[in-house]
Amino acid sequence: MKRQIGFIGLGIMGKPMARNLMKKGYSLKVYDIRNEPVEELVKEGAKRGYSPKDVASESEVVITMLPDSPQVKEVVLGKDGIIEGAKEGTILIDMSSIDPNVSKEIAEEVKKKGIIMFDAPVSGGEPKAIEGTLSIMVGGPEEKFEDIKEILTAMGSSVVYIGKVGSGNVVKLANQIIVALNIAAMSEAMVFAAKAGVDPEKVYQSIRGGLAGSAVLDAKFPMIVERNFKPGFRIELHIKDLKNALNMSHQVGVPLFLTTQVYEMMYLLKSKGKGGDDHGGLIKFYEELVGLEVKRQTY
Amino acid sequence: MKRQIGFIGLGIMGKPMARNLMKKGYSLKVYDIRNEPVEELVKEGAKRGYSPKDVASESEVVITMLPDSPQVKEVVLGKDGIIEGAKEGTILIDMSSIDPNVSKEIAEEVKKKGIIMFDAPVSGGEPKAIEGTLSIMVGGPEEKFEDIKEILTAMGSSVVYIGKVGSGNVVKLANQIIVALNIAAMSEAMVFAAKAGVDPEKVYQSIRGGLAGSAVLDAKFPMIVERNFKPGFRIELHIKDLKNALNMSHQVGVPLFLTTQVYEMMYLLKSKGKGGDDHGGLIKFYEELVGLEVKRQTY
Numbered sequence: 001m002k003r004q005i006g007f008i009g010l011g012i013m014g015k016p017m018a019r020n021l022m023k024k025g026y027s028l029k030v031y032d033i034r035n036e037p038v039e040e041l042v043k044e045g046a047k048r049g050y051s052p053k054d055v056a057s058e059s060e061v062v063i064t065m066l067p068d069s070p071q072v073k074e075v076v077l078g079k080d081g082i083i084e085g086a087k088e089g090t091i092l093i094d095m096s097s098i099d100p101n102v103s104k105e106i107a108e109e110v111k112k113k114g115i116i117m118f119d120a121p122v123s124g125g126e127p128k129a130i131e132g133t134l135s136i137m138v139g140g141p142e143e144k145f146e147d148i149k150e151i152l153t154a155m156g157s158s159v160v161y162i163g164k165v166g167s168g169n170v171v172k173l174a175n176q177i178i179v180a181l182n183i184a185a186m187s188e189a190m191v192f193a194a195k196a197g198v199d200p201e202k203v204y205q206s207i208r209g210g211l212a213g214s215a216v217l218d219a220k221f222p223m224i225v226e227r228n229f230k231p232g233f234r235i236e237l238h239i240k241d242l243k244n245a246l247n248m249s250h251q252v253g254v255p256l257f258l259t260t261q262v263y264e265m266m267y268l269l270k271s272k273g274k275g276g277d278d279h280g281g282l283i284k285f286y287e288e289l290v291g292l293e294v295k296r297q298t299y
Numbered sequence: 300m301k302r303q304i305g306f307i308g309l310g311i312m313g314k315p316m317a318r319n320l321m322k323k324g325y326s327l328k329v330y331d332i333r334n335e336p337v338e339e340l341v342k343e344g345a346k347r348g349y350s351p352k353d354v355a356s357e358s359e360v361v362i363t364m365l366p367d368s369p370q371v372k373e374v375v376l377g378k379d380g381i382i383e384g385a386k387e388g389t390i391l392i393d394m395s396s397i398d399p400n401v402s403k404e405i406a407e408e409v410k411k412k413g414i415i416m417f418d419a420p421v422s423g424g425e426p427k428a429i430e431g432t433l434s435i436m437v438g439g440p441e442e443k444f445e446d447i448k449e450i451l452t453a454m455g456s457s458v459v460y461i462g463k464v465g466s467g468n469v470v471k472l473a474n475q476i477i478v479a480l481n482i483a484a485m486s487e488a489m490v491f492a493a494k495a496g497v498d499p500e501k502v503y504q505s506i507r508g509g510l511a512g513s514a515v516l517d518a519k520f521p522m523i524v525e526r527n528f529k530p531g532f533r534i535e536l537h538i539k540d541l542k543n544a545l546n547m548s549h550q551v552g553v554p555l556f557l558t559t560q561v562y563e564m565m566y567l568l569k570s571k572g573k574g575g576d577d578h579g580g581l582i583k584f585y586e587e588l589v590g591l592e593v594k595r596q597t598y
Contacts, residue, residue, distance in 0.1 A: 181484030212477040214513030
């Protein structure tokens with residue numbers, strides 16, 4: 001018989017992930033601070049939870065998918081939190097993207113009650129959450145990994161065990177550092193070329209097959225020249241990830257010179273009201289400085 | 300009948316490029332400041348040139364493949380230079396990677412003598428120069444492009460017309476900006492992950508298929524974990540390209556915030572005697588700061 005799963009956090013990512021678990025035959029008890037997505041999933045067969053504590057009290061495995069570290073702390077350790085309802089031996093899988101240090105802290109705290117915690121952040125965004133093809137990077141006790149792998153496979157097509165708890169989020173942050181800097185690289189190069197009078201479309205066609213080629217270039221450049229900044233992945237979420245990366249980097253002592261600057265560029269765009277744009281909109285930082293848009297036009 | 304071609308600059312790139320032209324049946328007259336590669340090609344059937352002027356006086360098309368802007372200026376416009384020997388209607392194709400402004404300057408100068416100039420820098424490095432599969436980005440008079448396309452196709456598998464003279468080098472510099480920053484992105488992320496206790500190899504396996512994936516990651520990460528910094532493309536050559544990019548960016552007014560920093564990082568490595576390393580060796584800038592090497596090991 002499939003295990004009883006609790007699912008807390010039914011946002012853009014959490015709701016389709018919970019649905020994919022239900023499709024695979026898991027019984028879900030769900031909770032969110034907003035009533036609407038709970039109603040929706042209850043109609044589809046989920047059980048209504050009234051608090052994280054309530055959800056945890058009836059679940060063998062509890063999954064959380066929340067915005068950031070403070071929310072995870074609150075939902076797990078706060079009043080009416082998971083820790084108050086969970087029985088010894090409960091497995092907690094936090095799939096949020098948070099500060100790896102907070103993952104470790106929470107894991108230590110819940111361990112005192114016999115709760116086993118994994119951090120299992122995802123990448124791939126809403127479309128892959130819906131398809132159930134997320135990439136999932138897992139940190140936690142290796143001997144228990146096989147125990148949760150089947151559950152994670154309902155939501156992701158790549159499920160990789162990394163190391164001890166917190167390491168899933170370290171990988172996620174490394175991923176977000178590279179994505180942010182590759183977007184910045186494309187932005188600097190394309191604004192440079194356009195200002196020098198060269199059609200950026202020709203730049204793209206000439207270089208995409210070589211060493212400058214990247215997933216970022218192929219995914220974001222076509223959006224930029226079409227002036228399409230609909231997310232995708234929002235600048236304000238990338239800011240959150242980079243902030244967590246910088247927190248962690250300060251703790252372990254690695255100066256992230258370039259990440260810091262891209263963080264500041266994104267923050268400026270957010271303060272100008274563009275935080276809801278796709279992160280490809282980072283190019284506007286450069287465009288607005290030089291008074292030029294990288295788009296389809298005659299050069 | 301195939302045209303008589305002059306080839307000046309028989310270094311790591313120029314020599315195999317000249318050879319590929321000879322294989323396609325072109326008659327070559329060659330020149331280099333060093334005698335050795337000239338001897339070599341003369342044995343293979345090339346005619347010996349005694350100066351750029353001498354080469355130009357007997358060629359319909361003159362190709363130059365030189366280290367940087369000053370050498371191109373000297374060879375084209377200097378004493379015993381191409382301009383002294385070339386007849387009206389001669390086509391000059393400079394395949395060096397140089398400052399786009401210098402390309403424009405030289406083109407204007409030689410135009411006074413009726414010489415038509417293209418800038419046609421390449422990417423792909425020594426292996427692709429040998430195979431004849433370089434990517435070639437061409438700037439110059441569009442109406443004459445078809446005239447030289449066959450010649451360029453002997454050396455490259457991708458020959459793209461970009462725009463007016465200088466634009467080939469703008470694309471090349473955009474390419475080099477992206478490559479440098481993508482290497483820096485990988486370096487920052489991998490040193491961060493390793494210092495946080497995560498095996499970089501697992502980071503690579505988890506992220507390479509997603510939005511963080513890139514040609515740089517696939518080409519350079521395996522070299523880094525094997526501690527193989529044999530070029531490939533040398534840091535000191537990448538410094539030269541970034542310097543040309545910064546010159547050009549100052550002229551057109553685009554602040555290359557991140558490129559500037561990677562330029563400084565590379566310069567520091569060069570001043571420490573690592574200028575001959577592959578540009579993937581940029582990671583050492585971070586590694587040396589934090590006292591850690593990203594390599595295969597137990598984490």
